[in-house]
Amino acid sequence: MTGTMYLIGTGPGDPELLTLKAARLLAKVPVIAYPATENQGAMALEIARRHINPNAKLIPVSLPMRLDRAPAQAAYDIGARAIQLQLDAGCDVAYLCEGDPLFYGSAMYLLDRIDAPVAVVPGITSLTAAAAAIVRPLAARNETLKILPAPLPDERLKAELGTTPAAAIIKVGRHFDRIRGLLEATGHAQNAVVVEFATGQNQRITKLSDFAHDTRPYFSIILCSAGEEAWSKS
Amino acid sequence: MTGTMYLIGTGPGDPELLTLKAARLLAKVPVIAYPATENQGAMALEIARRHINPNAKLIPVSLPMRLDRAPAQAAYDIGARAIQLQLDAGCDVAYLCEGDPLFYGSAMYLLDRIDAPVAVVPGITSLTAAAAAIVRPLAARNETLKILPAPLPDERLKAELGTTPAAAIIKVGRHFDRIRGLLEATGHAQNAVVVEFATGQNQRITKLSDFAHDTRPYFSIILCSAGEEAWSKS
Numbered sequence: 136m137t138g139t140m141y142l143i144g145t146g147p148g149d150p151e152l153l154t155l156k157a158a159r160l161l162a163k164v165p166v167i168a169y170p171a172t173e174n175q176g177a178m179a180l181e182i183a184r185r186h187i188n189p190n191a192k193l194i195p196v197s198l199p200m201r202l203d204r205a206p207a208q209a210a211y212d213i214g215a216r217a218i219q220l221q222l223d224a225g226c227d228v229a230y231l232c233e234g235d236p237l238f239y240g241s242a243m244y245l246l247d248r249i250d251a252p253v254a255v256v257p258g259i260t261s262l263t264a265a266a267a268a269i270v271r272p273l274a275a276r277n278e279t280l281k282i283l284p285a286p287l288p289d290e291r292l293k294a295e296l297g298t299t300p301a302a303a304i305i306k307v308g309r310h311f312d313r314i315r316g317l318l319e320a321t322g323h324a325q326n327a328v329v330v331e332f333a334t335g336q337n338q339r340i341t342k343l344s345d346f347a348h349d350t351r352p353y354f355s356i357i358l359c360s361a362g363e364e365a366w367s368k369s
Numbered sequence: 370m371t372g373t374m375y376l377i378g379t380g381p382g383d384p385e386l387l388t389l390k391a392a393r394l395l396a397k398v399p400v401i402a403y404p405a406t407e408n409q410g411a412m413a414l415e416i417a418r419r420h421i422n423p424n425a426k427l428i429p430v431s432l433p434m435r436l437d438r439a440p441a442q443a444a445y446d447i448g449a450r451a452i453q454l455q456l457d458a459g460c461d462v463a464y465l466c467e468g469d470p471l472f473y474g475s476a477m478y479l480l481d482r483i484d485a486p487v488a489v490v491p492g493i494t495s496l497t498a499a500a501a502a503i504v505r506p507l508a509a510r511n512e513t514l515k516i517l518p519a520p521l522p523d524e525r526l527k528a529e530l531g532t533t534p535a536a537a538i539i540k541v542g543r544h545f546d547r548i549r550g551l552l553e554a555t556g557h558a559q560n561a562v563v564v565e566f567a568t569g570q571n572q573r574i575t576k577l578s579d580f581a582h583d584t585r586p587y588f589s590i591i592l593c594s595a596g597e598e599a600w601s602k603s
Contacts, residue, residue, distance in 0.1 A: 144497070151390035154380070154493065158389060237500040238507050239514075246504075255501035257493045257568075259388065263378070266471040267489035270480075273472050277521055277540070279529060280473075282514040294532070295513060306511070334491075 138166075138222040140251045141229040142236035144258015145182040148335030152259045153186060160229060160256065161186040166221045168194040168214065169231040170241065175200070179231035194218060194228075196245065207244070215248030222251040235260045239284075239305060262303055265330035265356045269340055273360055274301040280360075285310035289317060296321040296359070304357040311351045315343060323359040331355040372400075372456040374485045375463040376470035378492015379416040382569030386493045387420060394463060394490065395420040400455045402428040402448065403465040404475065409434070413465035428452060428462075430479065441478070449482030456485040469494045473518075473539065496537050499564035499590045503574055507594055508535040514594075519544035523551060530555040530593070538591040545585045549577060557593040565589040 141160055146152035153161075161167070167187055171177040177195065196214030199206040221228050235258040236242045246253060262282065266273045274280035280301045283292060285308065296302055296317060304314055307329075318324040327343035329352050343357065375394055380386035387395075395401070401421055405411040411429065430448030433440040455462050469492040470476045480487060496516065500507045508514035514535045517526060519542070530536055530551060538548055541563075552558040561577035563586050577591065 146388070149390070151393070152388045152491065154386045154388055155392060156383070156385035159385070235497040235500075237505065238497055239509060240506070243506050243509060253504055255504055257386065257497040257501040259491045259493065260497060263469040263472055263491040263494060266469075267491040270487055270489055271471065272474070272477050274516065275473060275477060277518040279518070279521070279525075280516040282508065282516075284511040284513070286511050287513070291513075298528070 136225050137251045138225050138227040140218070140222060140246070140249050140253045141227065142240075142242045142246065142253065142255045143183070143229050143231055144235040144256055145179045145231050145233055146259035147234055147261045147264040147333045148178075148182060148338075149264075150182050150185060152264070152334060153183060154256065154258070157183070157256050157258070158186045162188055164188065164227045164229040165191055166194060166218075166226050166228040167191045167231065168196055168218050168228055168245075170198050170233075171195040172198050172200050179233045182233065183231050192221070194221070196230075198241070211244045211248060215245055218245070219249060219251070222249070232258065234258055238262070239282075259334075261305075261330075261333050261354075261356050264333035265303070265358055266360075268330050268333050268338060269328050269358065271328070271358070271360060273303065273358070285314050289313065292317050293321060296323055301360040303359070307352055307355050307357060309351065312348075314357065315346075318343065318357070318359065327357050327359045329355055329357050370459050371485045372459055372461040374452070374456060374480070374483050374487045375461065376466055376474075376476045376480065376487065376489045377417070377463050378466050378469040378490055379413045380493035381468055381495045381498040381567045382412075382416060382572075383498075384416050384419060386498065386568060387417060388490065388492070391417070391490050391492070392420045396422055398422065398461045398463040399425055400428060400452075400460050400462040401425045401465065402430055402452050402462055404432050404467075405429040406432050406434050413467045416467070417465050426455070428455070430464075432475070445478045445482060449479055452479070453483060453485070456483070466492065468492055472496070473516075493568075495539075495564075495567050495588075495590050498567035499537070499592055500594075502564050502567050502572060503562050503592065505562070505592070505594060507537065507592070519548050523547065526551050527555060530557055535594040537593070541586055541589050541591060543585065546582075548591065549580075552577065552591070552593065561591050561593045563589055563591050 403414040
C-alpha cells in the first residue's frame with residue numbers, strides 16, 4: 136500500500152495560524168518533508184515544529200536560491216526520490232508549505248515527481264494575514280482583486296493596476312523601487328501599505344509613502360485597496 | 370475597560386479548517402456574534418459551534434437576503450448596537466465570519482459601526498479550499514491571479530479574463546450561464562472547474578464543460594488556472 140502525500144499549509148508565520156487539521160496530521164504522520172534554503176533556513180518547519188510528531192523522520196528538500204531553474208529542478212528530483220521511497224514503503228509523508236500549498240507555492244514541482252495519492256490541507260495565505268494585520272478589507276462587494284507578482288514587466292503591471300481598485304503585490308524584493316513608481320503612476324500609492332513578515336515575530340507595517348527610499352522590504356506584500364469609490368475618485 | 374472585538378475567520382466549511390488561534394479564542398470569549406440569514410441559516414456558527422465556550426452568550430445578526438442595501442444597513446445597525454453594549458460592559462466579543470473576515474466578507478459593515486479595539490484572525494478562504502479540493506495551483510511563478518465577482522459587467526469580465534492565465538470567479542449564482550459564455554469566449558472554459566461547498570459535507574467538483582446546462586451551482590467558485598504556458602497556447 137503506497138502512503139499518502141499530504142501537502143500541508145503552515146500559514147504565514149504565527150504557529151497558531153496552523154489549522155486544526157494540519158496540527159492533527161502533523162502529530163501522526165511518520166515522515167515530514169520541508170523546503171530548506173541556505174539564506175532563509177526552513178521557515179515552514181520552524182512554523183510547524185511544535186506540532187510535529189517527535190519521532191517523525193525529517194526529510195529536508197534543499198533548494199538553491201537562484202533564478203536559473205536547472206539547479207532547482209535537480210533539487211526537486213533528489214527530494215522527490217527520498218519522499219517516494221517512504222511512500223513506496225507505505226508511510227504517509229507530509230510536505231510543509233509556508234502559507235498555502237497552492238497559492239504561488241513551489242510544492243507542485245515536487246508533486247509532479249511523486250506517484251502516490253495526494254491530499255492538500257489549505258493554509259492561511261500571506262494575503263489574508265497581511266489584511267488582518269492592517270484590519271482592512273482586501274476587496275469588498277463587486278471589486279476585482281488582483282494578485283500581481285512584482286517581476287512582471289512594467290507595462291503589464293501598469294495596465295493591471297490601472298483597472299482595479301484592489302491589488303496585492305507579491306514577490307516585491309528587489310523590485311521595490313520600480314513597484315513604488317508604478318503604484319504612484321496608477322493612483323494606488325496613497326493608500327498602499329507594506330506588510331513585512333505578516334503575523335510573524337518581526338511583523339512590520341509601513342505606509343508605502345513612509346517607507347524609506349534607500350531600503351527594501353523583506354518577506355513582504357504590498358496591499359492596495361482604497362475601495363472602489365475612493366479609488367475611482369483618485 | 371472596553372472589550373476587544375475579534376473578527377474570526379471560520380474557514381470555508383470543514384470545522385477542522387479553523388485555525389488553532391480561532392479555536393483558542395472561541396473557547397474563552399464570553400460573547401459570540403454571527404451572521405444569520407433566512408435562507409442559509411448561520412453557516413459560520415455551524416462551522417465553529419464545537420469550539421465555542423458553552424456558556425457564551427450568542428448574538429445573531431439577522432441579515433436580509435436582498436439586493437437593496439437599506440435593510441442590510443438597518444440589520445447591521447441593530448447587530449452593532451447589541452455588540453457594542455457587550456463591549457462597553459468590558460466583554461470581549463467574537464464575530465464569526467465564513468472563510469476570511471477581510472476577503473469579500475461583510476464584517477466590515479459591522480466594524481464600521483463599532484467603537485472598540487479590533488483584532489482579526491484570518492481564515493482559510495474558499496479560494497484556497499477549492500484549489501486544495503482539486504489539487505491544482507491557483508497560480509504559480511509570475512502569473513497574475515484575478516478574483517472576479519460574477520456580477521461585474523460582461524465587457525469588464527471579458528477584458529480581465531482575456532489578460533490572465535489564472536482567475537477565480539466568485540459570487541456565481543444566477544450569473545452562471547453568462548459566466549460560462551464569457552469563459553468560453555476567453556479560452557478559459559476547457560480547464561475551468563466548478564467547486565461547490567468547498568471542504569463542506571456537500572462538496573461537489575465538476576468540470577465546467579460537464580456542468581448540466583439547466584442547473585446552477587451553489588456556494589461555488591469557478592477556478593480557471595490552465596498555467597501560463599498552456600493558456601497562452603489556447
